[in-house]
Amino acid sequence: xxxxxxxxxxxxxxxxxxxxxxxxxxxxxxxxxxxxxxxxxxxxxxxxxxxxxxxxxxxxxxxxxxxxxxxxxxxxxxxxxxxxxxxxxxxxxxxxxxxxxxxxxxxxxxxxxxxxxxxxxxxxxxxxxxxxxxxxxxxxxxxxxxxxxxxxxxxxxxxxxxxxxxxxxxxxxxxxxxxxxxxxxxxxxxxxxxxxxxxxxxxxxxxxxxxxxxxxxxxxxxxxxxxxxxxxxxxxxxxxxxxxxxxxxx
Numbered sequence: 615x616x617x618x619x620x621x622x623x624x625x626x627x628x629x630x631x632x633x634x635x636x637x638x639x640x641x642x643x644x645x646x647x648x649x650x651x652x653x654x655x656x657x658x659x660x661x662x663x664x665x666x667x668x669x670x671x672x673x674x675x676x677x678x679x680x681x682x683x684x685x686x687x688x689x690x691x692x693x694x695x696x697x698x699x700x701x702x703x704x705x706x707x708x709x710x711x712x713x714x715x716x717x718x719x720x721x722x723x724x725x726x727x728x729x730x731x732x733x734x735x736x737x738x739x740x741x742x743x744x745x746x747x748x749x750x751x752x753x754x755x756x757x758x759x760x761x762x763x764x765x766x767x768x769x770x771x772x773x774x775x776x777x778x779x780x781x782x783x784x785x786x787x788x789x790x791x792x793x794x795x796x797x798x799x800x801x802x803x804x805x806x807x808x809x810x811x812x813x814x815x816x817x818x819x820x821x822x823x824x825x826x827x828x829x830x831x832x833x834x835x836x837x838x839x840x841x842x843x844x845x846x847x848x849x850x851x852x853x854x855x856x857x858x859x860x861x862x863x864x
Contacts, residue, residue, distance in 0.1 A: 689704055746835065785841060
């Protein structure tokens with residue numbers, strides 16, 4: 615069962631609850647206590663800053679893309695010392711909420727460090743309605759590929775994240791790691807951190823990037839550090855059973 619997520623309609627504006635700062639090479643660029651949270655789309659919010667909360671010089675570069683929920687945008691470069699960060703900021707002068715029209719949102723990737731209070735945040739702004747729980751379990755998890763049991767455990771950690779199906783992370787000693795080959799694939803999660811991936815090879819069957827894990831997860835995912843998870847619904851060749859019932863793709 616998927617943990618129900620709170621669906622926030624695009625265009626929603628809410629006050630934040632913590633101080634947020636953005637830095638470029640150690641130079642403070644924006645500091646809000648707190649910023650506004652604005653959902654341009656439904657997936658996660660963006661931070662919006664008032665003019666006095668942005669310490670960098672912003673140079674207009676012309677019109678940007680049009681947002682379905684916020685309207686046309688104006689794009690700015692940010693000048694930080696002797697460096698120019700191209701396309702680092704946007705404004706929406708016709709936003710439905712009048713207060714947003716003079717405010718600025720920053721391009722996440724243009725800045726190397728974001729802090730919520732004193733904690734580094736990754737990938738994008740955190741959604742206050744997303745919850746992540748990682749719990750030890752005694753469920754029986756068995757993974758089969760091409761008739762071969764590639765993992766079996768009675769000590770998984772069940773990770774439940776809003777809007778996602780439960781994920782069963784297994785100790786590597788309960789996994790046929792001799793059948794796994796590390797790949798260069800990585801993914802990033804604002805709540806769990808950076809994941810690395812493995813390809814599963816069983817005889818002639820090759821299932822790319824079907825296993826992932828977090829070696830150094832963020833706070834919410836600490837319980838899954840060093841464990842691995844099989845992507846149950848991403849391959850018809852992979853069978854994942856929890857207490858005898860197949861999960862994922864039927």
